[in-house]
């Protein structure tokens with residue numbers, strides 16, 4: 001039994017605690033240790049447990065780190081399963097084809113019962129932040145747009161990678177009291193701003209790159225700051241709804257939900273209510289989430305794609 005800062009550990013609890021601390025560089029270790037030990041103390045007190053074992057240490061750590069640490073926990077909890085589900089898909093085509101590809105449609109608010117008051121052919125504009133045409137994000141967006149059209153919407157899809165879109169230059173001219181344009185940077189965003197203003201619903205689909213949204217989407221959303229005018233007045237009035245689609249390689253459908261949450265929060269800062277969200281996972285391995293024809297493997301999972309269709313249909317129904 002070992003004691004660390006007045007907490008008693010079982011040998012396996014201590015071993016896993018040391019392993020966990022080893023993943024951070026020294027500059028982060030102290031603060032991570034403080035956070036984990038505080039959480040551990042709270043869990044032990046609430047459960048009247050005197051000694052921290054491996055399970056409790058992992059539980060406490062999971063409360064203080066984002067879900068994107070999942071691969072690490074899966075590795076230390078069950079190395080065989082980790083190898084079968086993740087590592088083997090990079091070297092063995094059979095394992096690649098058998099890996100779980102899943103779409104999770106988030107629990108959504110019930111569709112409004114009232115009669116539709118919005119335009120007969122509402123406009124839905126989708127933004128694809130993946131540079132891969134016919135990749136998984138792209139196909140999920142297409143399916144969602146199909147659902148929108150069945151409900152009478154006019155749809156358009158824009159590939160962020162293809163448009164001329166510069167970075168926000170931080171000039172803050174958009175916040176000046178008499179600023180006329182949304183943004184002074186002269187590029188395709190001028191047309192895109194108008195499309196957003198004219199739309200009743202927005203779809204944003206993006207792949208996870210290095211644990212967060214692909215840079216195309218970060219750049220795009222920085223440019224949305226132009227909608228925020230002098231004294232926090234917004235150029236966008238409430239009334240638009242959105243769908244957010246996140247896709248990633250790791251084969252668990254909640255690993256990067258916090259990234260989707262952050263996109264939903266940014267949209268809500270712009271007075272857009274996200275009513276549909278999809279997490280889609282399993283797009284990695286030896287063919288990098290594509291099939292032999294270089295198309296997203298999601299094409300082989302019609303039941304998963306149907307969820308995007310249903311969400312698209314519901315998105316249009318949710319337009320106020």
Ligand SMILES: Cc1cc2nc3c(=O)[nH]c(=O)nc-3n(C[C@H](O)[C@H](O)[C@H](O)COP(=O)(O)O)c2cc1C
Nearest residue numbers: 130135136137207208209210211247248249250283
């Ligand atoms: C540069 C890069 C970084 C990536 N980082 C991650 C990652 O951190 N976690 C993960 O699960 N998948 C990661 N992936 C895999 C992509 O998220 C996954 O293949 C994605 O669903 C591709 O979408 P697409 O088919 O629409 O292009 C990464 C892919 C690339 C190209």
